Structure formats: structure tokens, C-alpha cells
Amino acid sequence: MRIGIVCPYAWDVPGGVQFHIRDLAEHLLRLGHEVSVLTPSDDETPLPPYATSAGRAVPVPYNGSVARLGFGFLSAARVRRWVHDGDFEVLHIHEPASPSLGLLACWTAQGPIVATFHTSNPRSRAMIAAYPILQPALEKISARIAVSEYARRTLVEHLGGDAVVIPNGVDVDFFARAEPKAEWLGDVLSPDSAGHGPTIGFVGRIDEPRKGLPVLMKALPRILAERPDARLLVAGRGDEKEAVDGLPGELRDRVVFLGMVSDEDKARLLRSVDLYVAPNTGGESFGIILVEAMSAGAPVLASDLDAFAQVLDGGEAGELFPNEDAEALAATALRLLSDPKRLEELRERGSRHVRRFDWSTVGADILAVYETVADGAASVAAEDRPGRWAARWGAVRG
The missing domain is CATH 3.40.50.2000 (Glycogen Phosphorylase B;)
Structure with a gap:
């Protein structure tokens, strides 16, 4: 399976989300999948072979901390190129509600999207205020994962919808x-x-x-x-x-x-x-x-x-x-x-x-979500194809 994973935070700044994405990517590679990770990073930052830089990160106060996020024209252009060139069967976006690459990828992508929500913040005014901007992008998501019940609750209360809970993994x-x-x-x-x-x-x-x-x-x-x-x-x-x-x-x-x-x-x-x-x-x-x-x-x-x-x-x-x-x-x-x-x-x-948090368990659960949305997209495409051919045939006959 060709899988694209979008990291919202700078790769060279240690954090749980970055570690989770790194370990997930390496777990999937060991299983034989094709994996590419897009992440904010300075061009001189050493990246693993499976990771691509989307440009320099900018420090932004976020969720009680300072997050280094990727946004702007350069990042948007690199996101579009990466999504186009990758031709992914599944795109896995982390923290799509943050003002970073995940949101840009949601706007750009056309295929199946899986989103993981990591944030637990019961009183996020910023998320509530941003909802009208986020809604069109979030509606494109095929499946939602929350890393805990509290991340799921934040998602439900602020953005609507629901998510399956799959915890972060550890080797x-x-x-x-x-x-x-x-x-x-x-x-x-x-x-x-x-x-x-x-x-x-x-x-x-x-x-x-x-x-x-x-x-x-x-x-x-x-x-x-x-x-x-x-x-x-x-x-x-x-x-x-x-x-x-x-x-x-x-x-x-x-x-x-x-x-x-x-x-x-x-x-x-x-x-x-x-x-x-x-x-x-x-x-x-x-x-x-x-x-x-x-x-x-x-x-x-x-x-x-x-x-x-x-x-x-x-x-x-x-x-x-x-x-x-x-x-x-x-x-x-x-x-x-x-x-x-x-x-x-x-x-x-x-x-x-x-x-219960080992990658042998967590990775299997995430792959099951990937397979579900990929199969769903394939079924929709197959069902839609006769309709498109009929419409074209009718146009030719007319």
C-alpha cells in the first residue's frame, strides 16, 4: 500500500506526535508498505530517507506550548507537489485542525484521508473560532482516529463527528x-x-x-x-x-x-x-x-x-x-x-x-482503518464508473 503521512510539527523538535509518526512510518516500512512522510523542517535538517521537507517551521503558541508549524505559500506548493507525486492510496494526516501541513493537505487531497487527532483541550476557543474555516477540509476526511478518549472528546465537542480510539504506539x-x-x-x-x-x-x-x-x-x-x-x-x-x-x-x-x-x-x-x-x-x-x-x-x-x-x-x-x-x-x-x-x-x-500499546497491536489497528477507507474508495470508484460511461455514451449518441 502507498501511504502518505503528514506531520504537523517540526521534525527536529522532540515531541510525542513526531515520535509516533516516525515509529508508525518505520513499522509500516518493515511490513513492506511504501511510506512517505511530509514534515516541516529547515532544509539543512537531516531527515530519514522516507521523509520530505515542506519548508521551514514557524513557532506558534498552541495548546499551552509553542509548536513549530508549517504554513504559507512555499509549504502549500510543496504539499500539492508531494500529494500529486505520491499518488497515495491512503493519506494519513495528523492534527488536521492545527494551522499546519495537515490542513493544507486536506485542502489539496482528493483520495481517501485518515486523520489522527492528538490534542486534548476541553476549552479551545481557537478551535471553536476556526471551525468555519476547518469544516470544508474536515468533511473530506474518510476516517478519524483519536489517540485517547480525551482527544476524542475534544474532537466531538469542538468539531463534531466521532473517532475510533487507537492509542499511540511504542516498540x-x-x-x-x-x-x-x-x-x-x-x-x-x-x-x-x-x-x-x-x-x-x-x-x-x-x-x-x-x-x-x-x-x-x-x-x-x-x-x-x-x-x-x-x-x-x-x-x-x-x-x-x-x-x-x-x-x-x-x-x-x-x-x-x-x-x-x-x-x-x-x-x-x-x-x-x-x-x-x-x-x-x-x-x-x-x-x-x-x-x-x-x-x-x-x-x-x-x-x-x-x-x-x-x-x-x-x-x-x-x-x-x-x-x-x-x-x-x-x-x-x-x-x-x-x-x-x-x-x-x-x-x-x-x-x-x-x-496493549505495542506496535504489533497498534499498527494492526491503524492498518485496518487504512484498508477500510481504501476499500471504500475503490468500491465507490467501481460503482461510479458505469454511470460515467453511460453519461459519456449518452453524450456521444446525442
Whole structure:
């Protein structure tokens, strides 16, 4: 099957949507499909062989963050050329309601379109205001996917229609097979030979408040008061000095900033930590990092966002604390770090639960949607063909 996938956000800026599209494309390629991805990117940005640049991305405030989107005359021209040259059997657009390539592709495309909605935002005034502009494009979509029930709800309430829920996918075995890294390992029961006790992990953009690092930093003094041998490992881009501004000076060496890490090192980090903390404060429709952490066997402690609670099976596959409550975060983290049996239980439950998010399952569900819309388009074309020939014959006879 010839499949075109449209990424709305700049390829070189890490994010759940980009990772999902990358992994989906590579999964489909492994299955033998022809796949092309169109994405905003600077022309000098290295892209995988299956990806094509639609031009430079522009930073735009979007859904509580700053998204780097592709729009404008150059992008529109590249979208038209890519759609025409690709002659795709199915076009898969991600975030078609965002002011980016997906919307441009909707306007251009004529064949079957599948759209995936990632955003969870119950009060999006921008989406409501833009509906008259979006409606003609959205009416061309053949099938809709939402990555969670909360993304589906945002779609239904703001744009109408409905969607099948298919979660983001993860290569579970990639994380499960990763080797822990010696310098990131600690010991929950007592400090190791290097004086390291338990390690807590955080992965996310440091300078994006909704990722919740300020909440974790606020909880850290209490955690370190009872477990002075604990360390916090932080992976992600941002201002490291600003991140620890609120910490007493003597505690700052207990925070280790790793900067941007490769996928391999992210997996090794998640395999190494005693507890992964996701203190995100809002704007999450899924929670791919939770799935990655569970895949690596890391016990998870997360804020009780609706999307996170769903990913963690209502708290069965990981523990939850009240959103933005640093005291509750600290108390729960300390309880878990003093209870190796509970940590092991969370590891086992998470490892079982996470299998439903593996690409072997998620990819099959997405392919089923592709096949449905492609078969539907073929049936319509076949039914329409006799009518067109009859009309032409009548015109000739007339």
C-alpha cells in the first residue's frame, strides 16, 4: 500500500506526535508498505530517507506550548507537489485542525484521508473560532482516529463527528531490552559504593511548565530530607540553572542534568531509574513517556490527569498523585522508595499492561482503518464508473 503521512510539527523538535509518526512510518516500512512522510523542517535538517521537507517551521503558541508549524505559500506548493507525486492510496494526516501541513493537505487531497487527532483541550476557543474555516477540509476526511478518549472528546465537542480510539504506539521490546547504565543506577535500600541511593527519573522539556518539572523541584527538598542519598536524573532541553533556582544550594548537586539524550540513552535511563515521575500539569491527550517507562520496567508515579490515569489503567499499572500537589508527590515518592515490594509490583503490572500499546497491536489497528477507507474508495470508484460511461455514451449518441 502507498501511504502518505503528514506531520504537523517540526521534525527536529522532540515531541510525542513526531515520535509516533516516525515509529508508525518505520513499522509500516518493515511490513513492506511504501511510506512517505511530509514534515516541516529547515532544509539543512537531516531527515530519514522516507521523509520530505515542506519548508521551514514557524513557532506558534498552541495548546499551552509553542509548536513549530508549517504554513504559507512555499509549504502549500510543496504539499500539492508531494500529494500529486505520491499518488497515495491512503493519506494519513495528523492534527488536521492545527494551522499546519495537515490542513493544507486536506485542502489539496482528493483520495481517501485518515486523520489522527492528538490534542486534548476541553476549552479551545481557537478551535471553536476556526471551525468555519476547518469544516470544508474536515468533511473530506474518510476516517478519524483519536489517540485517547480525551482527544476524542475534544474532537466531538469542538468539531463534531466521532473517532475510533487507537492509542499511540511504542516498540515495547526496544525499551525492555535496553541495558541499564552503571552511573545512573542506584539502590533503593541503601547507598551503593558510590554513595548513590535511589534514582528518580524525569524526561521532558525543562522550560515548558506544563511538563511539570517545577512541581517536582518543589517536592524535592522533602524527598531529600528523608532520602539524602537520592538523585534526580533530568533528560531534556532547557535552562538548567533556572530549573534549580528554587532549590537550596546544598541540594542542587542531587539533580543531574543529562541534556538531550538519544532514543537509546532514553531507554537506558528508564531501565536504570528506581522511580519514574511524570508531574505534567495539563494539555496531555495520552502520555507516551508513561508507556515508554512501563516498557522499560520503571515504576511510574504520575499526576492524576485524565489521560495519564487512562494510560495507567486507573492507577493499577502506576501510582497517581493530585495534579500540581508537590506535597502529595513527595509523600507518595517517599512511600514508594521505602517499599521495594510495591515498586516490584508496579514493575510487573506495568510490564503486563503496556503490551496493549505495542506496535504489533497498534499498527494492526491503524492498518485496518487504512484498508477500510481504501476499500471504500475503490468500491465507490467501481460503482461510479458505469454511470460515467453511460453519461459519456449518452453524450456521444446525442
